[in-house]
Amino acid sequence: MPNTNQDRAMVEEAKKIISDIVTHQKTSSNRLSQFESQVDEIKKAQRLLEESVYRGGTETLNDESGLNNFVRKDGSIRWITEPGYVDTKAGRQPVENKGLLDSKIACNEWHKELMEINTERNMARLLMRDPFTPKLDAKFQKHIDLAPRTIKASVEKAAYDGAGVGGEWVPDQFSAQLFEAYTTPRIVRSLFSETSMDRNVLLVPRLDRGGRPYIKGQVTSDSPANYTASTISTSQKQITASGLATRYVIDDALAEDSAIALIPTLQRQISADLASAVEDTLINGDTAGTHQDDIANWNIRSRWGATGLGGSADHRRAWIGLRAAAFDRSSTADLATFSITTLLGLMSNLTELNSTSKVIITSPEGVVANLLTLSEVQTLDQFGPAAVILPGGGQIANLLGMPIVMSRFMGADMNDLGLYDNATTDKTGLLIVARDAWQIFNRRGVVVEQDKDITAGAINLVSTERITFNTLDSDSTKNVAYGFNMDIA
Numbered sequence: 001m002p003n004t005n006q007d008r009a010m011v012e013e014a015k016k017i018i019s020d021i022v023t024h025q026k027t028s029s030n031r032l033s034q035f036e037s038q039v040d041e042i043k044k045a046q047r048l049l050e051e052s053v054y055r056g057g058t059e060t061l062n063d064e065s066g067l068n069n070f071v072r073k074d075g076s077i078r079w080i081t082e083p084g085y086v087d088t089k090a091g092r093q094p095v096e097n098k099g100l101l102d103s104k105i106a107c108n109e110w111h112k113e114l115m116e117i118n119t120e121r122n123m124a125r126l127l128m129r130d131p132f133t134p135k136l137d138a139k140f141q142k143h144i145d146l147a148p149r150t151i152k153a154s155v156e157k158a159a160y161d162g163a164g165v166g167g168e169w170v171p172d173q174f175s176a177q178l179f180e181a182y183t184t185p186r187i188v189r190s191l192f193s194e195t196s197m198d199r200n201v202l203l204v205p206r207l208d209r210g211g212r213p214y215i216k217g218q219v220t221s222d223s224p225a226n227y228t229a230s231t232i233s234t235s236q237k238q239i240t241a242s243g244l245a246t247r248y249v250i251d252d253a254l255a256e257d258s259a260i261a262l263i264p265t266l267q268r269q270i271s272a273d274l275a276s277a278v279e280d281t282l283i284n285g286d287t288a289g290t291h292q293d294d295i296a297n298w299n300i301r302s303r304w305g306a307t308g309l310g311g312s313a314d315h316r317r318a319w320i321g322l323r324a325a326a327f328d329r330s331s332t333a334d335l336a337t338f339s340i341t342t343l344l345g346l347m348s349n350l351t352e353l354n355s356t357s358k359v360i361i362t363s364p365e366g367v368v369a370n371l372l373t374l375s376e377v378q379t380l381d382q383f384g385p386a387a388v389i390l391p392g393g394g395q396i397a398n399l400l401g402m403p404i405v406m407s408r409f410m411g412a413d414m415n416d417l418g419l420y421d422n423a424t425t426d427k428t429g430l431l432i433v434a435r436d437a438w439q440i441f442n443r444r445g446v447v448v449e450q451d452k453d454i455t456a457g458a459i460n461l462v463s464t465e466r467i468t469f470n471t472l473d474s475d476s477t478k479n480v481a482y483g484f485n486m487d488i489a
Helices: 004-027 035-054 064-070 109-126 134-144 149-155 252-257 262-284 322-328 340-355 364-369
Strands: 082-088 091-097 193-196 201-209 233-240 242-251 332-334 358-362 377-379 397-399 402-406 427-434 438-453 458-471 480-487
Touching (some): 035 364, 064 149, 262 322, 262 438, 364 480
Parallel strands (some): 332 480, 358 402
Antiparallel strands (some): 082 091, 377 397, 397 402, 427 480, 438 458
8 A cells, every 4th residue: 555655755746847847937938848748747747646645656565585485496486476285274275376577565676676677578578469579678687687685596597588598487477457548637527516316307496586675664654564575586407417328349259368357457448438528528518509619520639539529429419518608608718818817807707606616627738838837826836735635636736726627628729719620729728617506417327237249249348327517507607717719839
């Protein structure tokens, strides 16, 4: 399990990354030089903050003598897990003896680095038709040369993975986990409270306006005048759940022959697909007959593929997202001239909702090119990790009391009107959201189901969720503001 020092190290590294970018943005004559590198670094900072909350490092002991457990009686090394046995009063019992390369706990730092090098090497060889990894072989050999004294004689027998020179001693180990490229964490959903629905449609009575008091008159006769009457204003909000679904068709032979646990791996991925679709729709959804964006051509950050976009079943039609809501409520602003003054002008759209809990949602590019240039922005090194109060640990800065979070589904390919038109694709934007005014309504959580079609030799893997996103405020209440036309180059 992670300890405090490991978590603190991640936070400190994130603080340094953000501080260096801020310094560059405020002092460099060309603040957008190496812009893509800066964006990658700000993403890395957010990843570190997220992992400091949820993920610790590999458990590592400091017991060099523990390496002797991987040496067989004949002096050879047990590289990977092997079956074994122990004699007990109840008789001989089968056990698993972990190997040097696949142990879950590293005995010391040398052991930990050995497992990492081996995983890197085997992943590279896995991707090759004719495996040939001389550089990684040399790296493995160099690390073997640094083996601790207690195990050095045994591991030196495995010079490198080549026939007749120790290759038989280093069996290739296939990783049971797929490598996935890093993406900005999905934390937008966690910003909003969730309400369970018992039916597909939820009707919420709403009191839009109370009565109006008048001055109380005096009684001056035996037939006094009645108090002046006033009328309250009521209405009703209808919330209808939407359904999202993802389906994989898998060849049953592939599932049987795969060296990794294919079905469990795809079950995790198919659930993650729904999570990505929800975050995309929270920001970019629109239920209008003609979607406000050219979603038929919008494969945001290459997430959804180049085909099948924009149809009637496109997930971005499930509900009205925050950008479309801001346009519908006329609470937008052009931020081509980006300053604290223009940002305050955008905030003013929220009127009295400025007294509620608010959050800024923007793209990684928007953070680097715009927000970090403001002296009013407090980065992690200023307000401290104790102020990271948002779920997921993804807050990387603070502006006027508002947490700043990043989403990969806040596009950096918008036009100067804040829309995606597949023509002008060099602008970004930001949202200021009154968090308490918006809710996620959940009719049913994620369900993953599997069924085999024996007539076709195919396995159908399906994930579904019934959910929607809405506000109980009236359609004219300005509870979200969208600033657009922000430069990123």
